[in-house]
Amino acid sequence: xxxxxxxxxxxxxxxxxxxxxxxxxxxxxxxxxxxxxxxxxxxxxxxxxxxxxxxxxxxxxxxxxxxxxxxxxxxxxxxxxxxxxxxxxxxxxxxxxxxxxxxxxxxxxx
Numbered sequence: 110x111x112x113x114x115x116x117x118x119x120x121x122x123x124x125x126x127x128x129x130x131x132x133x134x135x136x137x138x139x140x141x142x143x144x145x146x147x148x149x150x151x152x153x154x155x156x157x158x159x160x161x162x163x164x165x166x167x168x169x170x171x172x173x174x175x176x177x178x179x180x181x182x183x184x185x186x187x188x189x190x191x192x193x194x195x196x197x198x199x200x201x202x203x204x205x206x207x208x209x210x211x212x213x214x215x216x217x218x219x
Contacts, residue, residue: 138173140201141190145169149206151194154187161187178202 141149143156145168157174159165161182168174174182176190178201192198 138170138204139206140173140178140204141176141193141206142170143168143174145173149190149194149201151191154190154194157182157187157190176201 138145139147139149141153143153146152153174156165156168157176160167160174161184168182171182174186176186176193179185189198190201193201
């Protein structure tokens with residue numbers, strides 16, 4: 110439970126913020142899992158690139174697609190995700206992808 114702030118923008122009206130108390134747990138997401146298939150892999154990076162450059166479908170959860178947690182979906186995001194997948198970057202910000210063994214799921218190893 111906690112206080113949630115939501116910003117809503119429309120074409121004619123702008124409400125800067127709305128706050129209310131949540132009674133249920135927030136929907137969980139996994140950082141980097143753009144297509145919400147339960148796996149973080151190269152298809153997530155491709156989907157982000159498709160969204161950015163070709164107007165393809167957005168991530169099912171924009172926070173999940175924001176692999177570097179900077180609040181924006183831009184070219185840095187798929188690069189960061191690929192860098193992590195192929196083992197050359199530090200872990201993704203929380204909530205991180207972890208498999209049932211407690212290891213980083215989806216990460217490529219040599």
